[in-house]
Amino acid sequence: MLDIKNLKASVEGKDILKGLDLQVKAGEVHAIMGPNGSGKSTLSQVLAGRDTFQVDGGSVTWDGQDLLAMPIEERARAGLFLAFQYPVEIPGVSNAYFLKAAVNAIRKHRGLPEFDAMDFLTRVKAEMKAVGMKEEFLYRAVNEGFSGGEKKRNEVLQMALLEPRLAILDETDSGLDIDALKVVADGVNRLRSPDRALIVITHYQRLLDYIVPDHVHVLSQGRIVRSGGRELALELEEKGYGWIGDAGEIHAAPPAAGGAQ
C-alpha cells in the first residue's frame, strides 16, 4: 500500500529525514518510535503533504502512484489520514460544519452520495458516543478551547468518520491520562481491518499496550535504525533510547552504504 524509499527531507535547510525506508501493507499496524528530534513528526507531515518541509530525495509510492506529486487534499481523499499531534483551532467554524464538509468531500471522491444533515447527525452522534464526546462539541468551534484530551478525541472522531485506508497517528497519546488513552486506543482498534493500515507514531511504549502493533520501528537521526516485532518496544522501554542510539549507529553503518551523515 505504502512504499517509502530513501526519503530525504529538510526544513529551512536543516536535514531531518536522511534516507528513510518503510513498507506498509494493508491490514498492518506499524509503530514508529524514537527520541525527540529523530524525525517522527516530519515523516507524518511529509506524507500528508505539508509544504513547510522540503523533500530532497527518495520516493513514496501509494498504490502505485507517486504520493509526493499529489496535492494535500487528493492524498486525504485517497484515504490518507493524519491525526495531528497539535490539532489546529478554527475559530467561528463549528465542528459539525467542518466534519460534514470533510466527510462529504471524501464521500464525493469515493463516488458515494453526500450525507444530508440528518444522515450526518445520526452517524456523527453514534461515533461521538463511541469516543466519549458530548454532543455539545458538535456546535463548538473546531478545537477552540478544547482540552488536550478533547482535541485528541476529536481527531479520533474525525478518523472514524473519514474511514481512511491509511491512518497516521502522530503522538496521539501525548498528554493523555490513562482513561483518555484507552478511549483513543479503542477508537483506533475499532478501525483495524484487513484493508486498512495504521502508522502509530509515539514516544512511549505505553500506547502499544493498547494498540498492539505488528511491526515496531525505531527512528533515529532521520533513519529507521531498528525494526522488529512488539518485543522491540518493550526492550526500548527497558533500556531507553540511549541504547538504541548507539546500537543504531553500529548496526546501520555497514549495510547503509554511507547514505547518511
Added chain:
Amino acid sequence: MKTATPARKIDSFLDQEYSAGFETLLEADTLPKGLSEDVIRVISAKKGEPEFLLEWRLEAYRRWLTMTAPKWAAVDFPDIDFQDIVYYSAPKKKDGPKSLDEVDPELLKTFEKLGVPLHERARLAGVAVDAVFDSVSVATTFQKELGEHGIIFCSFSEAVKTHPELIRQYLGTVVPPSDNFYAALNSAVFSDGSFVFIPKGVKCPMELSTYFRINARDTGQFERTLIIAEEGASVSYLEGCTAPMRDENQLHAAVVELIALDDAKIKYSTVQNWYPGDKDGIGGIYNFVTKRGDCRGARSHISWTQVETGSAITWKYPSVILRGDDSVGDFHSVALSNHRQQADTGTKMIHMGRNTKSTILSKGISAGRGSNTFRGLVRISPKAEGARNYTQCDSLLIGDQCAAHTFPTIEARNPTAHVEHEATTSRIGEDQLFYAMQRGLTAEDAVSMIVNGFCREVFKELPMEFAVEAQKLLGVSLEGSIG
C-alpha cells in the same frame, strides 16, 4: 516537489470575476456633464419638485461650493473632477411606469440577472423591493399590501409628490446638508432613492428592500434614503448594490437618514457589491456615503448591519445618535478589501440619553493588496448617565501584502460611562489550511470556511436569504487574493 501548496492555491483562487459587471443598453435621458445652479434647477424641474425642495438643494449647493473634499481618511485616490460627472441619467420612458407591466423589459431583465425579484414571486420571499437604476426608481413592489398597514414605501421622488409634508418635516434632520462635503453634494443633486414611513404601532409585515444599480457611463449616483419609524413601529430594511465593470471610476455619494421615535426599531442591512475595479486597481466605484440613524425617542433601537465587498474605495460610517433615554444602537460590519481595494469604514455612536447602550462589532478582511481601516468614535456626552458601549474589532489578513488599521476613538465625558474595546488581528494560518486540506477540503473551500467562520457573528444579524447571499459573495470576492 509538484504538490500544490496552500499558499499557491490561494493565489489562483483569489482571482475571480465580478459577475454583475454587465451593461444594459437602454435609451436614457441624460444631462450633460457638469454641475451648476442650472443643472440643479433642471433636476428639480424634471422631478416636478415643490419650491421648498429646490431652495433646499440650492442652499446645499452654495454650501458645498465653500467646502473642500476631506482628506483625512486612510484612502488614496486622485482628485475628483466634479465637472466631469453626469448628475442625472434616467432610462427613457413616456410617463413613468404605473405598474411592473409598463417597466422596460430590458430593465426587468437586468434586475432578473442580478437576482432581484421584482415580480410577484417576490411575494414568496416576503420582500418588497424598490429598484433604483442610475438616477431613478423603476419599480416598487407590494405598495398596495403595505398601504393597507398605513406603510409608505416608495421612491423618494414619489414621496416628494405624495407626502411633501413628511419630507419637509424630516429631510436633513439627521444629516444636515452642511454635515460634510459629500452630504452637501448629495443634498444638492440627489435624484432618487427610497422613502419609508412606518406609522405608530405598526410592525412592518415584510422585509423592505432597495436595489441600487449604476448603469450609465460617467454617471454619479446620489441617492437619498429616508426611513421614519413612528412610536412603537418596527421595520427591517435591506439595500443591495451593483454596477457594470468599467475602466473609469464612478462616484456614488449617498445619504441615508433613519429616524426612530419612542420604542421604534429600525434594522438596516446592506450588502454592497459595487464594482471594485480590476485586480490592478483600474476602475471601480468610489463609495462615499453618509449613513446616520437618530434614536430620537426613548427606548428606540437602530441597528446597522453591513457587508461591504465591493467598491474601489469605500468610505462610510453608519452611525447612531442615541438621543432618547434607554435607546440602543448597533453596528455589525464585515468589510472585505482584496486586490487594490481600499475600505475606510466604521461607525460613530453618540450617546446623549441616559442608560443608552451601543454595540460595535467590526470584522475587517484584507487580502491581496487590499487595505482595510476601521475608524470608530464612541462619544459619551455629559448627560448620558449610565451609558454603555462594547466594541469588538477583528481583522483577518490573507497573504502578506495587505493592510489592516484600527483607529478607535473614545470620548467619555460622564464618569458613569462603561466603555469596553477589544481588538484582534489574525492571519489565516498555513496550519489551519493544512489541517482543513488534510481532511479533504480544497484550499478554496478551506479559505471560505475560515472566512465565513470569522464573519459568523455578523452574518447571523442578516435576514436569512441575505446571509446566504453574503456568504456566497464573500467567497467570490476573495477568489484570487493571498500572496
